[in-house]
Amino acid sequence: MKRIYLLMTLLVALTVSAYAQRTANLRPLQLAGTTTSNETYITTGQKFLADAGGNSKYYFIYGIVNAGPDSMMPGDTIMIKTAVGTNLMFRFNVGDRLLSNDTIFVFPVDGSGNQTSTTLTPGTAITSSQTNTNYSWCDSVYAKKGSANTTITDNQTDNRKCTTVEVTFWVTGINTVTGQEDGFIVFPNPASNNLNVKFDFGAGVNTSIQMRDLTGKVVLNRNMGMMYGNQQFSLDISQLSKGLYTAEMTYGDQKLVSKISVQ
Numbered sequence: 063m064k065r066i067y068l069l070m071t072l073l074v075a076l077t078v079s080a081y082a083q084r085t086a087n088l089r090p091l092q093l094a095g096t097t098t099s100n101e102t103y104i105t106t107g108q109k110f111l112a113d114a115g116g117n118s119k120y121y122f123i124y125g126i127v128n129a130g131p132d133s134m135m136p137g138d139t140i141m142i143k144t145a146v147g148t149n150l151m152f153r154f155n156v157g158d159r160l161l162s163n164d165t166i167f168v169f170p171v172d173g174s175g176n177q178t179s180t181t182l183t184p185g186t187a188i189t190s191s192q193t194n195t196n197y198s199w200c201d202s203v204y205a206k207k208g209s210a211n212t213t214i215t216d217n218q219t220d221n222r223k224c225t226t227v228e229v230t231f232w233v234t235g236i237n238t239v240t241g242q243e244d245g246f247i248v249f250p251n252p253a254s255n256n257l258n259v260k261f262d263f264g265a266g267v268n269t270s271i272q273m274r275d276l277t278g279k280v281v282l283n284r285n286m287g288m289m290y291g292n293q294q295f296s297l298d299i300s301q302l303s304k305g306l307y308t309a310e311m312t313y314g315d316q317k318l319v320s321k322i323s324v325q
Contacts, residue, residue: 084213085216086128086216087216088126089220090127091124106226111230122180125168127164134205136158137209142168148180150170192230192231193230197229245261246318252324256297260293261292262291266291267313269311271297271311273297273310274310275307302324304325306321306323306324307323
């Protein structure tokens with residue numbers, strides 16, 4: 063009788079353990095970059111550009127820290143609500159764990175498993191450039207559900223992270239043309255020391271060309287004066303840092319824009 067009693071006690075203990083409630087405190091980390099190789103942690107005051115020329119693509123990585131006390135286990139799911147409107151989900155499969163004080167990193171992927179970029183867009187239509195220097199960039203993570211025989215509760219102590227950044231929605235104008243439309247040719251691309259511009263100016267117009275970095279800052283400004291007919295000229299870009307830029311050429315009341323990579 064004593065032996066049966068002990069066996070029953072053991073079975074009850076195992077049952078309670080299998081259905082035990084676990085608790086995790088998930089904390090988000092925010093990383094962004096213009097390529098898949100230069101993502102860094104988003105910092106206060108960091109500048110982001112969203113423009114009419116389509117040069118506002120960024121790659122985002124979302125880190126999740128499990129501050130514990132319990133581990134994320136197979137069957138658990140982490141939901142990520144991002145500042146750019148994308149919701150991500152990470153499900154722990156057999157063999158997956160996120161132990162207390164460990165970190166995992168998640169990023170959006172396409173159908174082939176490659177990391178995808180996100181284009182920043184304003185919430186409403188704008189007709190002129192505007193900069194929000196106090197944009198609250200908020201991402202949050204939380205545990206959605208547990209496995210069949212045990213549940214995980216996110217205590218949500220600090221599962222939301224907000225960083226004050228600067229976002230510029232840059233509108234170049236109604237007459238903006240992007241790429242090589244209207245015969246606006248900029249080459250080579252990528253470029254390193256010199257950038258060539260080729261265009262047919264027709265009867266003659268006052269022309270200027272600027273280059274901007276991804277924050278919208280003008281890094282090169284050249285007044286070409288009156289330009290006639292089919293012309294080709296070169297710009298010295300040897301002093302520019304590696305990265306993405308836009309080349310803007312204004313001729314008369316028209317403006318043409320092309321994205322340039324400097325290497």
